[in-house]
Amino acid sequence: MAIELPKSTEFNKKIPKQKFYENLEISPALKKIFIEQVDKILWSYKIASSSTNLADGNLVKEIEVFEVFLKSPNLDNELLRHIDRAVPYHIVFILEYQGRYKACISYKEAAISRNMAFKVNSYYYTDWLDKQDLPLKLEGLNLDAAYENFVRQIAGEILQKMVSDESLKDSVARSEQKELLQKQILALESKIRKEKQLNKQIQINNELKKLKRNLEEL
Structure with a gap:
């Protein structure tokens, strides 16, 4: 399986790292991670009802795909978590290092607390792969289903359903x-x-x- 996203969802906008320093409340330690571990960030795809034939979901209104180009093969989860909490949409991260790629996603749900838009759970990763081998296929009739499928595709056997009607939340x-x-x-x-x-x-x-x-x- 490879990345199968419609041409209409391509966005390809570079996000300067400084934007994160300036617009997010980050600690000196997290800023150090940005500087030492991240080369650049590309907003590659914007998946929404306006750019696809999918209906809005009850929970998911838009899915962003961010490509994070790394200076080393390891990235601190806390950096992804910080971006996930700050961006009010669901995110698929594609990590790149020396021509190899790893897809990464967290099950992200609306937070009970008013202080945060989302609660960010555990992260799921693929192995390092060639880009064309990343398991990222747009499937489902609405954005809720598309997002659930992204999470399950990336997590693989870890989130395999125990019963056919098991919800993503229960699997997580x-x-x-x-x-x-x-x-x-x-x-x-x-x-x-x-x-x-x-x-x-x-x-x-x-x-x-x-x-x-x-x-x-x-």
Whole structure:
């Protein structure tokens, strides 16, 4: 699967990094990340009902595709999170480094708090690929469906539906719960290796078995 977006959605507008320094409230540490890790940012596509034959969604009104050209293969998630929180639309990030590309997206939902337009959840990434191999295909009858499909395409097996009618929100919640359990299991496995007392080893092992059962059920 490759990038399959209509010509009508192409935007191709360069966004100077200084725009982010000037218009967003960023810490010195985040500004340092911008300077050291990011070369340039291109606003590549603007997907909306006005540029496609898709209807507006209940939650999604516009999807932006930002290409972020990197100075090194690693990018701090906090930078993407900051952009996601500041931009009042849903975003697909395409990271580029030395001619290889990685698609990245977070499940982004309306925040309960009035202080933020969106709540930004975990990020999902593809592997580093040739650009034509990125899994980015515009599918669905409205922008809600198109956005859900982008998230599922990029996340791959991580967000595979357990049942056919599982919502994206439920898939994301299950994925994040699995990630948390995996971290807890690793921590307990490390703890049991260091523990010298047998009774405590048995206690930790019982906790470990319970967490592994919970993980299998997910």
